[in-house]
Amino acid sequence: MVLRVGLIQMAVGSCKKTNLQNAVKLIKQASDQGAKLVTLPECFNSPYGTQFFAEYAENIPGNSSSTIANAAKENNVHIIAGSIPEREGDNLYNTCCIFDNKGELIDTHRKVHLFDIDIPGKITFKESEVLSAGTKGTMFDVDSVKIGVGICYDIRFPELAWKYRREGAKVLVYPGAFNLTTGAAHWAKLQIARALDNQCFVMTASPARDMNATYHAWGHSMAVNSWGEILCEADAGEEVLVVDLDLDSLEETRKNIPISKQRMPECY
Numbered sequence: 318m319v320l321r322v323g324l325i326q327m328a329v330g331s332c333k334k335t336n337l338q339n340a341v342k343l344i345k346q347a348s349d350q351g352a353k354l355v356t357l358p359e360c361f362n363s364p365y366g367t368q369f370f371a372e373y374a375e376n377i378p379g380n381s382s383s384t385i386a387n388a389a390k391e392n393n394v395h396i397i398a399g400s401i402p403e404r405e406g407d408n409l410y411n412t413c414c415i416f417d418n419k420g421e422l423i424d425t426h427r428k429v430h431l432f433d434i435d436i437p438g439k440i441t442f443k444e445s446e447v448l449s450a451g452t453k454g455t456m457f458d459v460d461s462v463k464i465g466v467g468i469c470y471d472i473r474f475p476e477l478a479w480k481y482r483r484e485g486a487k488v489l490v491y492p493g494a495f496n497l498t499t500g501a502a503h504w505a506k507l508q509i510a511r512a513l514d515n516q517c518f519v520m521t522a523s524p525a526r527d528m529n530a531t532y533h534a535w536g537h538s539m540a541v542n543s544w545g546e547i548l549c550e551a552d553a554g555e556e557v558l559v560v561d562l563d564l565d566s567l568e569e570t571r572k573n574i575p576i577s578k579q580r581m582p583e584c585y
């Protein structure tokens with residue numbers, strides 16, 4: 318079985334309306350190329366930065382989520398809608414909405430691990446100054462293929478990916494906006510690591526890089542197979558990637574190297 322997926326690396330600017338129109342346009346482009354599952358980037362309706370989240374935040378359902386719900390229905394695609402700043406009561410979250418191909422909101426994933434790092438002279442970021450963290454993992458099915466979702470920094474935590482794998486995941490998807498420091502150093506390696514640890518496909522979708530923005534996204538959205546090979550990779554600009562995930566190859570990797578049956582939990 319093959320699952321054709323679309324990864325949308327889109328330009329995100331300060332006008333929310335333009336961002337939403339752009340997302341809808343690029344979803345259609347992916348669907349026109351036969352994608353059944355489309356992924357948008359982290360923070361696709363707002364510039365990425367703690368100073369922007371409150372201004373761009375919306376309830377779910379709200380305008381951004383219903384715009385993407387309509388695009389899912391009109392194009393008959395499942396959509397992992399990257400993330401938007403979500404407002405619920407007094408709290409803000411970094412939240413991914415997941416829609417089926419009828420436009421129904423089937424689940425939401427609130428970023429569990431907030432991006433708080435300090436690399437002196439390079440990058441300091443503290444999402445926890447304004448965001449609250451999610452408290453659960455999120456899995457859903459497309460044509461019986463189980464898909465686990467994390468947002469960006471969540472990819473650094475192998476336990477979340479392993480939980481999805483234990484519960485049957487074949488694909489791990491992380492909308493993410495790495496930066497020029499940690500993106501260059503870790504973005505591809507983390508995807509390959511999660512793909513090899515879990516013998517899953519791993520996919521990411523990043524905003525396109527904008528050197529006039531306050532945050533410079535790494536870009537390089539990609540898909541990696543269970544053998545750790547990069548199937549496709551964007552450059553830094555806006556791009557729609559469409560790629561086939563060959564689920565039989567995944568079964569073969571799991572059969573040939575049966576690590577999930579060889580674990581020795583009593584030793585560690």
Ligand SMILES: O=C(O)CCC(=O)C(=O)O
Binds near residue numbers: 432493494495499
């Ligand atoms: O883990 C990293 O280095 C980057 C994470 C990030 O940009 C995010 O969580 O939004």
